[in-house]
Amino acid sequence: MDADIAFDEHIMTPENLRWQSFLRTLKGPQGIDLHFEGFKAKWSCSHHRLRPLTRKILAQYPGIDVEATLKVFSELKGQCDCEVVFNVEDNFWKHMGGGELILKVPKEEK
Ligand SMILES: [Zn+2]
Structure with a gap:
């Protein structure tokens, strides 16, 4: 998986402006109905x-490449609809090197 998928508007990732809306819908009654x-x-x-529910909901977002997005989700341990809800966001940030910058404290601040 290339890091530039984060900037690709055709892929639904946690960096996409519509991610929160997508995730909320997939958690909701249209999706896995988490309650x-x-x-x-x-x-x-x-x-x-x-991933029939993920597929159905992704198709509601114009301009999203559903197949390419599902491929990315597979690489981020989102192999079924509930794994997309629980794993993808976390693994996306891990993949992108999440948290590393916090450890870099400039010397003068020590
Ligand atoms: Zn599942």
């Missing part, structure tokens, strides 16, 4: 690699 029953979170997912 609480008492203190337990419940959701429905076929755990199928075709």
Whole structure:
């Protein structure tokens, strides 16, 4: 996976302006229907690699390349609809080197 996918507007990544809207929809009743029953979170997912819900929701965003986005999601451990919700954002930032800059404290500030 190339780092420039973060700047590719045809790929839905956490850097895309519509990411929050996409993720909220995929968590919602149109998607895996994540909700609480008492203190337990419940959701429905076929755990199928075709990711039918992700596919359906991505298709609602004009200009998004659904197949290319699903390929990127696979590389970020989003192999089924619920894994897209739980894994992709975290692994995207890990892949992009998340947090490294915080460790670089200029000498004069020590
Ligand atoms: Zn799943």
